[in-house]
Amino acid sequence: MKKIFAVVAAVAVFAFGMATNVNAQKEAAPAAEAIEVAEAEQATEAVEAAEPAEGVEAVETEEEVAEEGMHQTLKTKFIEGGAFFMSLVVFCLIFGLAFCIERIIYLSLSTVNTNKLLKELDEAWDKGGVEAAMEVCRNTRGPVASIFYQGLSRYTEGVDVVEKTVASYGSVQLGLLEKNLSWISLFIALAPMLGFMGTVIGMIEAFDKIQQAGDISATVVAGGIKVALLTTLLGLIVAIILQIFYNYILSRIDAMTNEMEDSSISLLDIVVKHSK
Secondary structure (H helix, E strand, O other), rough: HHHHHHHHHHHHHHHHHHHHHHHHHHHHHHHHHHHHHHHHHHHHHHHHHHHHHHHHHHHHHHHHHHHHHHHHHHHHHHHHHHHHHHHHHHHHHHHHHHHHHHHHHHHHHOOOHHHHHHHHHHHHHHHHHHHHHHHHOOOOHHHHHHHHHHHEEEEEEEHHHHHHEEEEEEEHHHHHHHHHHHHHHHHHHHHHHHHHHHHHHHHHHHHHHHHHHHHHHHHHHHHHHHHHHHHHHHHHHOOOOOOOHHHHHHHHHHHHHHHHHHHHHHHHHHHHHOOO
């Protein structure tokens, strides 16, 4: 009886162990599947994250290749056009831009709020007289303040003298504003002229080659004309760039000239007011 009970107990224990293992395996299977799915999703996300990076690198590589190709093309065309005349045209561009930048900086530093200046001048005159008004002009930069200072310095000689002084010194300041514009005009005219000269010389060389060959070859003619026209193209581009800057500078000077004239009239009104 005890043996039978022991056998039954052993079988029960074995069956219980088998059932436990089966349940553990069933519970572990979904967990393993979940881990595999999670790993697959992470791998997919990594691939997706890597693809844009590779795409960005590809785009950057294409841009670098394009920039290098453009740089090489410009270098080749520069050499084909003839280094001497192409260099002269480039020098026109460099010096012309230098004068343009200098004028733009000068005009920017010469700009002042004339309404504010007139208000400060009037207030200072009320408090300290003409000397205080001249001190305000002395501490303000720009051609307008210089004109005001010169006019107020002749205040004791009468309003008519102040008016003539303002008009005369206004012409002086206008000349300072237009300084170096003649050099910009020179480079605007010189750049295409040098380009045309290079083109003419290139055409002469092309015809010399045709004469030496003793036959009109399409390759010789087309190649010579193409090289000759490169200098003209560069000269026209330089002239266009400098002309844009030149017209912008002229517009700034015209605006400042009108501002000086209007403010001069306002200054005379202040002078008349304080003369009474």
